[in-house]
Amino acid sequence: MPVDPMLQGLVAGFAVEAQEVVQKVTMDLLELEREGLETDALTRLYIRLGRHLHTLKGSAASLGMQDLSDIAHKLEDALAPLKANAQKMPRSVVDILLHGLDLFLLRAQAHADGRGDALPDPAAALAQLVADAPPPDEAAAMVAASGEEAAVAAPTPAAPSESVSVPDALPESADAGWRVSSWQVTSLMREVERLREVRLRVEERGRELERVAVLLAKEGLLAETAEARTALSGTARSLRTDGEETSDIVDALEDGLKAITTRPVRTILDPLQRMVRDLSRQLGKEARLSVVGAEVSLDRRLLEKLQGALVHLLRNAVDHGLELPADRERAGKHHEGALTLRVEQQGNLLYLEASDDGAGIDVEVVRRLAEQRGVVTPEETARLNENQLRDLIFRPGFSTRTDVTDTSGRGVGLDAVRASVEGLQGRIEVASTPGQGTRFMLTLPTDLGSSPVLVVRVLEQLVGLPMLAVEATQLARAESLRLGKRRAHLEYQGQLLSVVDLGARLGLRALAPPAEGQPLLIVQSGGKRVALVVDAVVGDRDLVIRPLPSEVRDVPAWQGAATLSRGELLLICRPDWLVTETVQAQVSAQxxxxxxxxxxxxxxxxxxxxxxxxxxxxxxxxxxxxxxxxxxxxxxxxxxxxxxxxxxxxxxxxxxxxxxxxxxxxxxxxxxxxxxxxxxxxxxxxxxxxxxxxxxxxxxxxxxxxxxxxxxxxxx
Amino acid sequence: MKVTPRTLEESQEAEARELLERRASRLREQGENTVEEAVHWIAEFPLGEERYALSLESLRAALPLKMVSPVPLSAPHVVGVLRFQGQVLAALSLASLLGGHGWRQDPAVLLVVDRGDGELCALDCEAIPRPTTLPMSAVEAARARAEGAVMEVFTQDRQLIHLIDLKRLFSATRGTGARHAR
Structure with a gap:
C-alpha cells in the first residue's frame, strides 16, 4: 500500500516512534497478564493501553498508512470488552495482541524503508488476527470470574474525527537534525576529556603562580617586588575565575555529548521481558524478570553489543536454569521462576548480573558432558577444582542438552557470550548453588566521559576510588572498633563491617589495626560493605578514567587510571575487589x-x-x-x-x-x-x-x- | 691561478674547504669500491655488561624516566604506568623481562616501543640508545638460529649485540601481569 510521496519523509520518524509506543504497550500487556494487581492499577493499565493503541491508529491514519491503522483498530477491538471489567488479561488475548503488534511493527518498518508497495494485502493477516481473537463475549467471560455481566462490545469503527486525528507527537522532520557517525561524536568526547585534563593542569598553573607570589614575599624583597606580586596575584585570581568558567563549559559539553552517546539500559532490557515471557510459555514454564538499575545510561555501542549476550544468558536461564512449575512447587519454590538482571556502574566499570532461582549447575553433569563431547579429557577434569569444572560451560562445543531444540543444544552459546564480553575487554564469571540458582556476573569497562573519584593516600601512594562506591567517611574511634586477633570490625549503623587496611591489602605494609583518628571509608559494592582504612583523604575530583594497558589489566585491584593535574597517573581501585573477602596470607613466617x-x-x-x-x-x-x-x-x-x-x-x-x-x-x-x-x-x-x-x-x-x-x- | 690568502680568517676558511674536499672524495671512492650491503637499523644500548639492541622501526620515543606511577600487586617486571600521548602505557623493566638482575646505573630513560602487536609499552634503559646498523644477512641468520626473544648478532667489527625480538618477548610474557590472582 503506497504512502503519499509528500508524507514519505515523515514515515521513518513514525516507525521509530511506533517502536517506542509498541514497547510501552508490550510492557503494559506483560503487566496485565500477571496476578495480584489491584483493580485500580489494572484500570490504569487498560486506559493507558487503549490510549497507546489509539495513538498508533491515529498517527498511522494521518500519514495515509491505512493498513497500519486497521491493525491498530483491530487490536483496540480485542481490548474493548476487557476494558469494561478490568481484570487480569487472559494469556490467549495477550498472545493475540502481541502478535498484532509484531505485525504492526513489521509493516511500519517496511513503509519506512520504502517497501510499502511490496507488502502483501493486510486483509489475510487481519482476518487471521480476528479469527484468533476470542469473540468479545468469550473474552469478557474469560475475565469475568466474578460473574459480573460482561460488557459485550461489538467492534466499533473509529469515528471519522479519530481516524484523522493529529498524532500525539510526530518526530521532527529529518531536515531538522544532522546525521553524524559514532566516531565523530566519540572523537568530540575525547577532545572534551582532554579539555578536562587541560583544565586540571591550568588549575595547577594557578596554584604555582600563587606559590611564586608567596616565595617573592619570603625573599625579604617586599618593597621591590610589590608590583610584581600584585600582578601575579591578580593573574592567579583571573586564572581561577577563568578556570571555573571552563569547568562549567566542560561539564555542559560532556553532559550534552553524553545525552547523545548514551541511552538508558532500560531500552535493551525492556524488550527482554517479552522474550522471557514467550520462551517460558513455549517451554511450559513460568518466569518473571525483574530489573534493577535499568535507569543507568550507557554508551549506545556498548548496549548494542551487550544485547546479544543478555538475550543468551536469559534464554539459558529459562531453558536450563528454571524448572517446570510442578517441579518447582515440589521443591518448595514458587511456581513462577524469578530471573533478575542487576545493573550497576561504578566509575568506568559496569557490573551486570543475571541470576535465576532455578536448579543451579550440577558440576558432575558438566564434567561428564564435557568429557562425552570431547571438550576436555578425563585426565584434565581430574585436575580441575569445582570452579574450574563449572567454567567448562564457557568452552566452545559445550552443551548440557542432548537434543537440539530451537532454544539450545547446538553447543554454541556461553562461549560466544564470553567471547563477546572479552571482546569488550570485560570479564564473565559464574557462581551457582545446586537447588538455589545460578548467577552470571559480567564486568565491563565503559570509557566515555568523566566520573567522580575520591582520591586517598596510603603511605606515598595516591589511590582513586569511584565516588559511587563510597557511602561515607569517618574517623576511627576506639569505641566503635572491635579488634580481634586477626582482624578488626567497625560498628556501623548497627552492623559489624570488616575493617580493610588499603595499605596492607595492596601489599605496601604489614596489617595493623587502624590508629585513633585514622580516616575510614565505608565502601560498598554489590551489596557488600567494608570499612576501608587509608592514611589521608585528599579530596574528590571529576576524572576521566582510562583503561589500563594489557600488562596490568589482569591485576584485579585496579580498574583504570586517570590523569591528575601534573600529568601523573592515579590508579583507580575496584570496589568489588576491596569488598571481596581474602584469606590473610600467613606472612608472619615469611x-x-x-x-x-x-x-x-x-x-x-x-x-x-x-x-x-x-x-x-x-x-x-x-x-x-x-x-x-x-x-x-x-x-x-x-x-x-x-x-x-x-x-x-x-x-x-x-x-x-x-x-x-x-x-x-x-x-x-x-x-x-x-x-x-x-x-x-x-x-x-x-x-x-x-x-x-x-x-x-x-x-x-x-x-x-x-x-x-x-x-x-x-x-x- | 692560485690566489694568496690575505687574512688569517681567509686562510682558515680555505683549509677547511680543502679538508672537506678531501673527505668528500674519499667517501666517493669508498662508494665506488664497495658493494652496498642491506642493513638493519637498530637502537643500541648497554644492559648490565652487555650490548643490547631493538629494531629501530619499533622505537617510537625516548622519554626521561619520570611521572611513572607504581602499580601495587602487579608482576615483578612492571615498573608502573605512565601517560604517553593521551594513552596509558605500562613501563616495564627490560632487565627483569630478559631474566637479568639489574643495571650498572639506575635507568634514566624510557623507550616507548611497539610490542609487535600494535600496542605500545615503555622499557627502561640506562641511556638514550645509539642508532646504528647491522648487516641484514647476519640478522636473518641469527633469527633463523634463535629460539627465544634475544638473537646474538655480530657486527662488522666482530662485536656481539643481543638483538631483542619484541614480538617474541611479549608473546612469551603475555598474561602474567598480575602477581596475585583474584
Whole structure:
C-alpha cells in the first residue's frame, strides 16, 4: 500500500516512534497478564493501553498508512470488552495482541524503508488476527470470574474525527537534525576529556603562580617586588575565575555529548521481558524478570553489543536454569521462576548480573558432558577444582542438552557470550548453588566521559576510588572498633563491617589495626560493605578514567587510571575487589625486607629478586620514608641505596644504629660506585654488606642478603 | 691561478674547504669500491655488561624516566604506568623481562616501543640508545638460529649485540601481569 510521496519523509520518524509506543504497550500487556494487581492499577493499565493503541491508529491514519491503522483498530477491538471489567488479561488475548503488534511493527518498518508497495494485502493477516481473537463475549467471560455481566462490545469503527486525528507527537522532520557517525561524536568526547585534563593542569598553573607570589614575599624583597606580586596575584585570581568558567563549559559539553552517546539500559532490557515471557510459555514454564538499575545510561555501542549476550544468558536461564512449575512447587519454590538482571556502574566499570532461582549447575553433569563431547579429557577434569569444572560451560562445543531444540543444544552459546564480553575487554564469571540458582556476573569497562573519584593516600601512594562506591567517611574511634586477633570490625549503623587496611591489602605494609583518628571509608559494592582504612583523604575530583594497558589489566585491584593535574597517573581501585573477602596470607613466617631507593626501577628490580627468594618486600622512595616505615613495621633486612637526595644511605644507617630497636638490623648498601674506597666507607658507616649495581646485575643481591642475615643471626 | 690568502680568517676558511674536499672524495671512492650491503637499523644500548639492541622501526620515543606511577600487586617486571600521548602505557623493566638482575646505573630513560602487536609499552634503559646498523644477512641468520626473544648478532667489527625480538618477548610474557590472582 503506497504512502503519499509528500508524507514519505515523515514515515521513518513514525516507525521509530511506533517502536517506542509498541514497547510501552508490550510492557503494559506483560503487566496485565500477571496476578495480584489491584483493580485500580489494572484500570490504569487498560486506559493507558487503549490510549497507546489509539495513538498508533491515529498517527498511522494521518500519514495515509491505512493498513497500519486497521491493525491498530483491530487490536483496540480485542481490548474493548476487557476494558469494561478490568481484570487480569487472559494469556490467549495477550498472545493475540502481541502478535498484532509484531505485525504492526513489521509493516511500519517496511513503509519506512520504502517497501510499502511490496507488502502483501493486510486483509489475510487481519482476518487471521480476528479469527484468533476470542469473540468479545468469550473474552469478557474469560475475565469475568466474578460473574459480573460482561460488557459485550461489538467492534466499533473509529469515528471519522479519530481516524484523522493529529498524532500525539510526530518526530521532527529529518531536515531538522544532522546525521553524524559514532566516531565523530566519540572523537568530540575525547577532545572534551582532554579539555578536562587541560583544565586540571591550568588549575595547577594557578596554584604555582600563587606559590611564586608567596616565595617573592619570603625573599625579604617586599618593597621591590610589590608590583610584581600584585600582578601575579591578580593573574592567579583571573586564572581561577577563568578556570571555573571552563569547568562549567566542560561539564555542559560532556553532559550534552553524553545525552547523545548514551541511552538508558532500560531500552535493551525492556524488550527482554517479552522474550522471557514467550520462551517460558513455549517451554511450559513460568518466569518473571525483574530489573534493577535499568535507569543507568550507557554508551549506545556498548548496549548494542551487550544485547546479544543478555538475550543468551536469559534464554539459558529459562531453558536450563528454571524448572517446570510442578517441579518447582515440589521443591518448595514458587511456581513462577524469578530471573533478575542487576545493573550497576561504578566509575568506568559496569557490573551486570543475571541470576535465576532455578536448579543451579550440577558440576558432575558438566564434567561428564564435557568429557562425552570431547571438550576436555578425563585426565584434565581430574585436575580441575569445582570452579574450574563449572567454567567448562564457557568452552566452545559445550552443551548440557542432548537434543537440539530451537532454544539450545547446538553447543554454541556461553562461549560466544564470553567471547563477546572479552571482546569488550570485560570479564564473565559464574557462581551457582545446586537447588538455589545460578548467577552470571559480567564486568565491563565503559570509557566515555568523566566520573567522580575520591582520591586517598596510603603511605606515598595516591589511590582513586569511584565516588559511587563510597557511602561515607569517618574517623576511627576506639569505641566503635572491635579488634580481634586477626582482624578488626567497625560498628556501623548497627552492623559489624570488616575493617580493610588499603595499605596492607595492596601489599605496601604489614596489617595493623587502624590508629585513633585514622580516616575510614565505608565502601560498598554489590551489596557488600567494608570499612576501608587509608592514611589521608585528599579530596574528590571529576576524572576521566582510562583503561589500563594489557600488562596490568589482569591485576584485579585496579580498574583504570586517570590523569591528575601534573600529568601523573592515579590508579583507580575496584570496589568489588576491596569488598571481596581474602584469606590473610600467613606472612608472619615469611622474611621481610625493606628496600629504600629513590630509583623506581631499582626498587622494582630489588623487589623482584627478593620476592623470588621468598621475602615479603616493602618499598620506600627516600631515607626519611624508610625511617617512617621502620617505626611502624619490623623487618629482617634493609636494602638501601647509598646515593639518595636529602638523606643518603650513610645517614640512614647512622639513624638506624642510634635507635635500640634497629641498632642491629642488617643493612645492605647498594651503589653505582664500584670502588674499594666507596665500599670501605659504606662498611665503616655500619653497613653489613655492600654491593655495586654491577654486582646486583650479576645476581648477587639475594645471596648477599641471606649471607648478611645469617652472619647477624649467628652473632646474635 | 692560485690566489694568496690575505687574512688569517681567509686562510682558515680555505683549509677547511680543502679538508672537506678531501673527505668528500674519499667517501666517493669508498662508494665506488664497495658493494652496498642491506642493513638493519637498530637502537643500541648497554644492559648490565652487555650490548643490547631493538629494531629501530619499533622505537617510537625516548622519554626521561619520570611521572611513572607504581602499580601495587602487579608482576615483578612492571615498573608502573605512565601517560604517553593521551594513552596509558605500562613501563616495564627490560632487565627483569630478559631474566637479568639489574643495571650498572639506575635507568634514566624510557623507550616507548611497539610490542609487535600494535600496542605500545615503555622499557627502561640506562641511556638514550645509539642508532646504528647491522648487516641484514647476519640478522636473518641469527633469527633463523634463535629460539627465544634475544638473537646474538655480530657486527662488522666482530662485536656481539643481543638483538631483542619484541614480538617474541611479549608473546612469551603475555598474561602474567598480575602477581596475585583474584
Amino acid at each position: 622474611r621481610r625486607a625493606l628496600v629504600v631507593d629513590d630509583s623506581l626501577t631499582a626498587r622494582a628490580l630489588h623487589r623482584a629478586m627478593l620476592e623470588a627468594g621468598g621475602f615479603t618486600v616493602h618499598l620506600a622512595a627516600s631515607g626519611a620514608r624508610g625511617l617512617d616505615r621502620l617505626q611502624s613495621d619490623t623487618y629482617d633486612v634493609v636494602i638501601c641505596d647509598l646515593d639518595m637526595e636529602e638523606m643518603d644511605g650513610i645517614q640512614l644507617i647512622a639513624k638506624l644504629r642510634e635507635r635500640p630497636e634497629t641498632a642491629s638490623l642488617p643493612v645492605i648498601l647498594v651503589s653505582a660506585h664500584d670502588s674499594a674506597v666507596a665500599r670501605e666507607r659504606g662498611l665503616k658507616a655500619g653497613a653489613d654488606g655492600y654491593l655495586s649495581k654491577r654486582e646486583c646485575a650479576a645476581g648477587r643481591l639475594l645471596a648477599e642478603v641471606l649471607d648478611v642475615m645469617s652472619r647477624r643471626g649467628s652473632r646474635a
